[in-house]
Amino acid sequence: MDITTLLSPERIACKPDISSKKRAFEYLAEMLALNQSTLSADAVFDALINREKLGSTTIGNGVAIPHACMSVTQPCGALLLVEDGVKMDAPDKKPVQLFMAILVPPNQAPDYSELITQLTSTLIQKTLIEEICSYCDSEAMLDHFIMLFTPSNHPLEGALAA
Template structure:
């Protein structure tokens, strides 16, 4: 599994600012709908339900919201770079500017976990995050995200 199978270029966006975590989730749902045909309202509800279990802000300005959704057949990703960092209740209490959301089929078991682990490893790399923060072009951001695992294999 690599990120190019999870993340379409059309699902990578840069937004100026968002007023709340809920608005962020609505944005993620809208992108999931336009990019993958995932219904936005159930996607947003699933993200909010998952977030109610505990915040998915993992620190260092990164959030990895994720949810299981009925009606999809494979794990899908949406990436947002937020130009004005957003309060997110992250583990380190820092605002978030890099958000990689995952939507998985309800019965995705191990595939969901593998995808989450891959995204987590990618977003923990300080070089990846620096490149993401240094670029505004969604095509470049997609390339940074999808090339990382290939450059790490040795």
Template sequence: MTLDALLSPRLTLCHLAGSSKKKLLLDIAQAIAEQYPQHDADTIFNQLIARERLGSTGIGDGVAIPHCRLPGCERPIGVLCTTEPAIDFDAADRQPVDLLFALLVPENSEQEHLDTLAEIAALFSDSRIREKLRQARTNDELYALAINSTAAA
């Protein structure tokens, strides 16, 4: 699945104020619920937190990919955000996180979930792409850089 199919400009959030992992995940859940009113922010938040309890989704190099399966979700939903300041995300490399891609997928989309996670992780493994995204100053710029970076990758 392509990034432009997962992501929308309204769910691309530049310089989200991050004070903690929980606060950031709550902000992401609320942003999704605003765009998709059929989904409840508390349910999204609880699903993301439940997944984090299994192990941090901080993959290193300042990147996290929080994700979960969501009951009632009909298609994958992505949220790209940068944080300011970087926050502790319990990443394996112990580095704070300032670049996140949250992914919600339909409850029964096991293979699609894994494939999409692999694509996102591969994208964020490129240090040039990470640095471009971190340089964005507005939501629109972050969205454009993300979509153009994946098209060029």
């Protein structure tokens, strides 16, 4: 599964006025439900919240990766950047500024855990998060993510080859 195919400009929101975890998850659900004829935003919200109840999806450094398996034909993602951050149960107690939500079909769950690992290992980098948080345009943010997750540009690629 390739992170660069999960996002589109209409599923990226930069710095909207969101101050609660519930509202952040509602916003993510609305974006994930876009162009999904079989899903409602309410169903996506419920799936994300139910997964969150199993354990926090925050990884630290102001990042959360909410995710769920649902009846979607293709995996999809939504990226939400919140200016002041949202209080969540983060291991480092920092408010979450960057939410990368993912929906995958149940039959692709093994691929999805590999993707979560890749996202976590990349997005945990503090300088990278500061750079991402400086964007306020969805197109520019998408371009940055494509560049970031293209295998030849991936920050861990050199380390893994060495």
